[in-house]
Amino acid sequence: MTKRAGDIELVKVSKRYSGAAAVDDVSIAIEAGEFVTVLGPSGCGKSTLLRMVSGFVEPDEGDVRIGGASVTGLPPYRRDTAMVFQDYALFPHRTVAQNIAFGLRMRRMEKSQIARKVDAMLELLNLAGFGNRRIGEISGGQAQRVALGRALVVEPAVLLLDEPLGALDLKLRKQMQAELKGIHRKLKLTFIAVTHDQEEALNLSDRIAVMNAGRIEQFADPETIYNRPASRFVADFVGEANLFDATVIGPGMAQLVGDGSTVALSGDGLPPPGSRLTLAVRPEAIAVAATGKGVAAIIEDILFSGSVRRIVGRLANGQRVTAMQPAAAFTPALGQSAVFAWTAEAAWIIRP
Amino acid sequence: MERISGGSPTILPSQRRRRRFALAGLAPLVLWQLVFFVVPLLILLVISFWTMRNYRLEPGFSLENYRAVFADPALWRSLVLSLETAFFVTLACALLGYPVAYFIAKKAGRFRIVLLIAVIAPFWISIVMRISAWRILLGENGVINQALISLGLTSEPLGGLLYSPVSTAIGLVYAYLPLYVLPLYAAIDRIQDSWIDAAKDLNAGPVRAFLEVTLPLSLPGLVVGAVFCFIFGLGEFVTPALLGGGKQLLIAQIIQDEFQRRQDWPGGAAIAMVLLAIVFTLLLLSMRYLRIASGERP
Numbered sequence: 001m002t003k004r005a006g007d008i009e010l011v012k013v014s015k016r017y018s019g020a021a022a023v024d025d026v027s028i029a030i031e032a033g034e035f036v037t038v039l040g041p042s043g044c045g046k047s048t049l050l051r052m053v054s055g056f057v058e059p060d061e062g063d064v065r066i067g068g069a070s071v072t073g074l075p076p077y078r079r080d081t082a083m084v085f086q087d088y089a090l091f092p093h094r095t096v097a098q099n100i101a102f103g104l105r106m107r108r109m110e111k112s113q114i115a116r117k118v119d120a121m122l123e124l125l126n127l128a129g130f131g132n133r134r135i136g137e138i139s140g141g142q143a144q145r146v147a148l149g150r151a152l153v154v155e156p157a158v159l160l161l162d163e164p165l166g167a168l169d170l171k172l173r174k175q176m177q178a179e180l181k182g183i184h185r186k187l188k189l190t191f192i193a194v195t196h197d198q199e200e201a202l203n204l205s206d207r208i209a210v211m212n213a214g215r216i217e218q219f220a221d222p223e224t225i226y227n228r229p230a231s232r233f234v235a236d237f238v239g240e241a242n243l244f245d246a247t248v249i250g251p252g253m254a255q256l257v258g259d260g261s262t263v264a265l266s267g268d269g270l271p272p273p274g275s276r277l278t279l280a281v282r283p284e285a286i287a288v289a290a291t292g293k294g295v296a297a298i299i300e301d302i303l304f305s306g307s308v309r310r311i312v313g314r315l316a317n318g319q320r321v322t323a324m325q326p327a328a329a330f331t332p333a334l335g336q337s338a339v340f341a342w343t344a345e346a347a348w349i350i351r352p
Numbered sequence: 353m354e355r356i357s358g359g360s361p362t363i364l365p366s367q368r369r370r371r372r373f374a375l376a377g378l379a380p381l382v383l384w385q386l387v388f389f390v391v392p393l394l395i396l397l398v399i400s401f402w403t404m405r406n407y408r409l410e411p412g413f414s415l416e417n418y419r420a421v422f423a424d425p426a427l428w429r430s431l432v433l434s435l436e437t438a439f440f441v442t443l444a445c446a447l448l449g450y451p452v453a454y455f456i457a458k459k460a461g462r463f464r465i466v467l468l469i470a471v472i473a474p475f476w477i478s479i480v481m482r483i484s485a486w487r488i489l490l491g492e493n494g495v496i497n498q499a500l501i502s503l504g505l506t507s508e509p510l511g512g513l514l515y516s517p518v519s520t521a522i523g524l525v526y527a528y529l530p531l532y533v534l535p536l537y538a539a540i541d542r543i544q545d546s547w548i549d550a551a552k553d554l555n556a557g558p559v560r561a562f563l564e565v566t567l568p569l570s571l572p573g574l575v576v577g578a579v580f581c582f583i584f585g586l587g588e589f590v591t592p593a594l595l596g597g598g599k600q601l602l603i604a605q606i607i608q609d610e611f612q613r614r615q616d617w618p619g620g621a622a623i624a625m626v627l628l629a630i631v632f633t634l635l636l637l638s639m640r641y642l643r644i645a646s647g648e649r650p
């Protein structure tokens with residue numbers, strides 16, 4: 001298969017800092033034009049991974065490929081990547097327009113052509129008229145867009161974004177998410193973003209790589225990541241999940257450990273009776289009723305938040321279970337016993 | 353934010369009290385400056401228009417002293433030599449100080465405090481002792497000449513090392529280097545690594561990134577250091593007197609000569625005023641530059 005310029009491949013890359021692995025044997029293949037988000041908690045190695053693609057960090061082992069060609073060992077200024085830095089890193093001694101023009105000047109583009117491209121970029125980012133402002137004279141949201149423009153204008157094979165919206169307030173963040181997605185759709189460049197905000201990752205990406213302790217736990221589209229997390233960590237980090245340890249007791253049947261309630265399982269290839277497994281169920285897939293089939297629990301906490309109600313119960317084995325249901329649905333009283341029920345399809349088995 | 357009172361911002365009584373307190377705190381400093389700087393300066397200014405008759409000061413208003421300053425070729429030569437020396441010392445300090453300041457700010461890691469102290473350390477030793485050390489190094493039978501002879505690089509000791517403009521310059525560079533390194537360090541320390549990274553990320557090689565980002569952002573430090581070096585160098589008296597040998601006099605030595613040996617106070621005062629005018633012009637220009645560089649519109 002021939003590679004396109006925007007294809008990015010990491011092959012078994014590792015990076016250790018004084019013995020501890022920041023990135024641990026990661027392999028990932030990103031296709032040209034994809035918007036991929038690396039999602040994980042702070043300190044899991046996201047920035048290190050991104051900086052290996054840009055060339056600021058050399059992997060101890062493994063190979064980085066851009067457009068099918070190995071770039072391992074090449075300095076950042078020899079790579080066709082452009083980065084939006086976490087703190088934007090705009091040049092304080094240059095104007096907005098001069099910041100955007102910087103990469104084009106370094107690539108020795110003709111002056112008139114630079115002016116044209118800078119104007120088009122200012123237009124695209126709703127910054128027309130701000131070209132002559134100093135960096136100290138623009139707002140955080142505008143600075144974010146200038147940083148984006150400065151990287152985009154060189155039309156890199158891949159745009160790297162390190163927590164691009166992290167410094168913005170919530171409202172602006174939502175708006176910029178939409179803009180970022182629109183720009184990606186328009187320019188069709190490969191985007192790799194890094195974030196610890198799961199909602200941002202779900203909103204923006206074609207595919208999400210969930211990272212934990214230097215490793216990629218799962219690399220899939222947002223729907224799969226949310227609905228079928230492959231590991232306990234992913235289930236817990238992306239959205240909210242109730243996790244139950246259970247023992248298989250028959251075809252399509254399992255019993256919660258230390259509780260005695262039985263739950264139905266769906267799908268083929270279930271492990272044989274006697275085996276232990278972990279079940280995951282989203283709170284919004286659980287319904288609470290006064291009586292009936294399901295898992296019995298004592299109601300511990302009820303939180304009303306407008307359209308939905310969170311109901312927290314404690315099972316006989318001491319474990320907590322959280323349900324989230326429409327505010328209009330049945331509501332038990334605190335301290336009362338109730339039944340938490342879900343369909344066989346709502347529960348999935350994850351790797352222990 | 354909306355302001356409740358429409359006119360000028362109101363000052364609360366507590367604020368006023370605090371302000372008065374702050375002014376009271378500044379009073380000793382203001383008084384000190386008044387008594388030991390402004391008043392002597394004014395006296396000097398007045399005297400520069402007086403004349404000498406029969407070794408006595410005679411009050412009056414005469415521009416003769418200033419005419420003499422610009423008419424005397426020997427004086428001109430001293431002034432030019434002083435400017436040249438100050439310029440050369442400033443340039444040498446910038447070239448030597450930049451790598452030092454850059455290293456301490458960007459590469460020294462946890463050793464930066466130790467290195468900064470090492471840079472300032474010579475300040476703690478008396479200037480006379482420092483100059484004596486240079487005499488031992490540069491003298492005709494000094495360490496450098498001894499070394500050159502024993503290495504066979506020269507048969508005769510080099511005479512021009514000590515008591516020449518060269519030794520004055522060496523002494524001054526050595527004395528002012530810390531003065532240059534400190535403001536440079538402060539400026540380079542403020543340059544974020546991510547700015548340099550961003551330049552490289554956008555295809556600027558190391559040299560280009562230095563010229564486009566690091567150097568222009570070091571400029572405030574370079575200017576402040578240059579002003580320090582140049583102004584101190586221009587008025588320096590002790591080092592040229594002890595290392596320069598007295599064949600070619602710098603302007604500060606001429607002024608001292610006028611006052612002490614020739615007892616021509618008005619003449620000396622006029623030269624001092626000309627020197628002061630040069631210094632003030634430089635200070636004003638550099639302050640104007642720094643205000644613009646720090647983001648204030650001119």
Ligand SMILES: Nc1ncnc2c1ncn2[C@@H]1O[C@H](COP(=O)(O)OP(=O)(O)O)[C@@H](O)[C@H]1O
Nearest residue numbers: 017021022040041042043044045046047048049
């Ligand atoms: N230059 C460095 N020197 C030493 N340790 C580092 C360096 N960069 C990152 N690390 C360590 O590597 C781990 C991953 O860091 P990073 O990639 O910045 O995480 P993230 O971006 O996910 O927050 C952290 O434990 C961090 O302390």
Ligand SMILES: [Mg+2]
Nearest residue numbers: 046047162163
């Ligand atoms: Mg990070």
